[in-house]
Amino acid sequence: MLVLRSFWRHKELTAMLLVALVFFGLFRYGPMYGLIIAFKNFNISDGILGSPWAGLEHFRRLIADPNFYRIFRNTLIINLYYVLLVFPAPIVLAVMLNEVRHRWFQRLVQTTTYLPHFISWVIISGLFIYFLSPSAGVVNYIIQWFGGDPIFFMGEAGYFRPVLVVSMLLKETGWNSIIFFAALSAIDPQLYEAATVDGAKRWQRILHITLPSLLPTITIMFILNLGGFMSMNFEQVYNFLNPLNFETGDVFDTYVYRVGLEQFQYSYTAAIGMFRSVIGLALVLLANYAARRLSGGEQGLW
């Protein structure tokens, strides 16, 4: 009752919040409620509530489905590539930028490398496909110039993940370096001066001053990255995907889209989506717990 009276006293604020909560309820919690069709045999005419229950049937089917293992494996492997190859790149870029003494050159590199972040995956992928084309692509032109044979990058499953990694590197390295670069500008310049006076070489200063100062930021970003291990950028993967590289490139969302929306297997693909979301939630919670433990309760997502 006390709470109700408190709401009434702040009725204007309450009204504001309620309006906003309607949208969170409808478009964020609404789909969560719709997940119950993963436990039903959904058909359009009966709707979400009216469709008959199916228990765990769809989850049993999922465990026996080789396609499920394929998308699960691809998601994990691509994410592993990202952690190993894409994650360190912005750190290296930030450290390099920090060593640049000409302000205009620093700005030039930053302005250019941030730009691809703002361009859509449709265009980035379209350009990659164009530049990698075996007939007219510049990349194959260079390969041939060195005497090699042209490679059909988008037609061979083995090239899918490397293309994904390189495109992600080009699009996001600059942008992701901002947070590390900002951490670097907080370092006391006296540390560098003192080290120089003591005769420290450039690489020694990087090794003993720059990198240790970055370590807290790197740790937190790394752990938070692990929390996203089950997710994949749909727009990136979808635009590079074709039947020739399903084997190495098909992931959760692209599979759910193809089988669920195009072949109308709503309940089954809802079960697949739910599996992904639940594991993803567990990973984020775990990552946040780890981040808190490591930073002594200082940092974490919340």
Added chain:
Amino acid sequence: MITKSRGEKFFDVLLYVVLACSVVMIFYPFLHVLSISFSDRGEALRAGFHFYPRSVSLEAYAQILDATSLWRAYGNTLFRMVLGTAAALTVTILAAYPLSKSYFPLKRMFLLLILFTMLFEGGIIPTYLLLKELDILNTRGVYIVLHMANAFHVLVMITFFRSIPRELEEAARIDGASELKTLYRVILPLTIPVVATIGLWNLVAHLNMFMDNLLYVTDRSKFVLQQILQEILIEDRQDSFADIALSEEPPTPESLKMASIIVSITPMLLLYPFMLRYFEKGVMVGSVKG
């Protein structure tokens, strides 16, 4: 003056060369795209590097001017950029303002309720069925409503509201202004930088978003720019260019593709200087714990 050793000089050269290479790697494709879009048939089909068109043709742009489905898609994208951003900002402010007040009842519970949507989602199929039940599947409204509730934006907004001195608000309240009026007259003018930042996040997301169109809208007249670009660039279809057959010197598909890219990234390039200013700040705001 400390003289640099040979090793240090080598390090410097390496540093500048590597960074210059990364600039070229990003800059060259733009040059290539621009050059091909202005090239005539023979030049566009020539393999190798393209720094400038050796023989110019404006035919690709002439075709684009006549490509009605591309311009309609452009219109739909502008529509969602403007309305989608306005709607999302409104919801963000309405959610964040009450929750930034220390005295608001149960604010921690409400905040958790909002934050949970960052961690868990219903996914593609349930969202599809929800839009179907609401009977808004296949409408332009899909583009707007799906992006109105954004927990991360609310979090950033709350952080900002909290940094405003309480005295300002109290003064307005003593003068008899209502909560809404205080927000509108006193608080919002102070939050212009953060509103601009979140607004630009929304604008860019709406400009580049393609997934919601692919999944939930099948009516061609409601397609957004990225969906049409996907047809042209990735599926290699030229149905958007109806007049090719009528042209005396039809441009190559490559010129058409590259000209479409140029036409569609122009608004972003115009916004880019503003974005740089606000986005860099925004990344830092976002890293502040809520």
